[in-house]
Amino acid sequence: MSWKELPKAELHLHLEGAAPPEFIRSLAKQKKVDIGRIFDERGNYAYADFAEFLKVYEAATSVLTTPEDYARLTRVVLEQCAEHGVIYAETFLSPDFCGGGDVKAWWEYCAAIAEVAEEAETDLGITLKGIITCIRHFGPEKAKAPALCAAESAGDFITGFGMAGAETVGKPGDYAWAFDCAREAGLRLTCHAGEWGGPEMVRATLDQLEGIERIGHGVAAYHDGALMERLARDGVTLEVCPGSNIALGVFSQWENHPIEKLRENGIAVTVSTDDPPFFHTTMTREYEKLDEVFGWDEGDFRALNEDAMAAAFCDEATREDILKRLKA
Numbered sequence: 001m002s003w004k005e006l007p008k009a010e011l012h013l014h015l016e017g018a019a020p021p022e023f024i025r026s027l028a029k030q031k032k033v034d035i036g037r038i039f040d041e042r043g044n045y046a047y048a049d050f051a052e053f054l055k056v057y058e059a060a061t062s063v064l065t066t067p068e069d070y071a072r073l074t075r076v077v078l079e080q081c082a083e084h085g086v087i088y089a090e091t092f093l094s095p096d097f098c099g100g101g102d103v104k105a106w107w108e109y110c111a112a113i114a115e116v117a118e119e120a121e122t123d124l125g126i127t128l129k130g131i132i133t134c135i136r137h138f139g140p141e142k143a144k145a146p147a148l149c150a151a152e153s154a155g156d157f158i159t160g161f162g163m164a165g166a167e168t169v170g171k172p173g174d175y176a177w178a179f180d181c182a183r184e185a186g187l188r189l190t191c192h193a194g195e196w197g198g199p200e201m202v203r204a205t206l207d208q209l210e211g212i213e214r215i216g217h218g219v220a221a222y223h224d225g226a227l228m229e230r231l232a233r234d235g236v237t238l239e240v241c242p243g244s245n246i247a248l249g250v251f252s253q254w255e256n257h258p259i260e261k262l263r264e265n266g267i268a269v270t271v272s273t274d275d276p277p278f279f280h281t282t283m284t285r286e287y288e289k290l291d292e293v294f295g296w297d298e299g300d301f302r303a304l305n306e307d308a309m310a311a312a313f314c315d316e317a318t319r320e321d322i323l324k325r326l327k328a
């Protein structure tokens with residue numbers, strides 16, 4: 001079986017970040033919107049560093065202005081995922097980009113995305129769940145609106161809440177109101193930490209926010225033995241995105257990536273693409289590199305996907321069903 005065909009689960013995927021550049025370009029053209037020079041001469045997203053990446057990301061996202069745009073985007077992204085063997089995915093959704101944080105407007109976006117997800121379950125064989133995110137660098141006040149949207153739309157499709165954006169801004173505890181609001185609505189929690197920040201940021205996230213079950217990235221934990229022990233003991237799963245880390249220069253090359261060390265220390269790691277076209281990656285490529293660099297085989301990948309499903313923010317019936325398909 002090729003790595004492309006192997007059934008996979010992906011837990012860390014930003015919906016707008018998965019938008020193919022040609023999709024964004026054609027939408028910009030159609031709407032006559034100038035999004036500036038965000039593409040290189042080959043038509044790929046162009047940025048020099050993380051700060052510029054965030055700007056290009058927001059410029060690309062600015063052409064997605066209606067629920068229909070998001071419905072079309074969701075379809076394109078799910079087709080892409082399915083092509084690479086993904087049968088279960090969770091995607092980050094930002095009400096800041098979908099209706100400006102207004103709860104009523106968000107409902108329309110959410111309904112449009114959920115409808116496409118439901119269709120894809122039937123015709124592409126992929127299940128999608130949504131995790132609402134606030135954006136850290138927009139500040140704690142701005143995090144309240146997405147949390148309220150999350151609390152309002154919590155249910156079968158919206159199952160989690162998290163925080164993305166620049167980790168250098170503020171302390172995790174500054175966002176406690178938003179996380180408490182989402183948790184009280186029954187949503188499960190994840191948070192980006194330990195990508196750019198050190199192990200102390202992972203620690204602060206777990207200490208200052210109640211109920212965090214997963215950490216987005218968290219790769220900085222490998223600098224800190226006691227933290228690795230804590231993650232393994234408490235069953236905190238890391239949403240590791242190796243290709244993203246290499247593309248953004250968090251690690252200089254695959255050989256230096258700590259995913260293998262984290263796994264050896266008993267931590268449940270999963271593998272995702274984060275913002276695949278931005279990082280010139282796909283789930284197939286991630287698996288190919290893990291095989292090539294660390295010698296991971298089919299057994300390793302099956303175990304990886306089972307760990308992902310154990311940490312998935314879905315109902316038990318879905319979990320059982322996907323686990324069965326992963327084992328088939």
Ligand SMILES: [Zn+2]
Nearest residue numbers: 164192216274
């Ligand atoms: Zn991310």
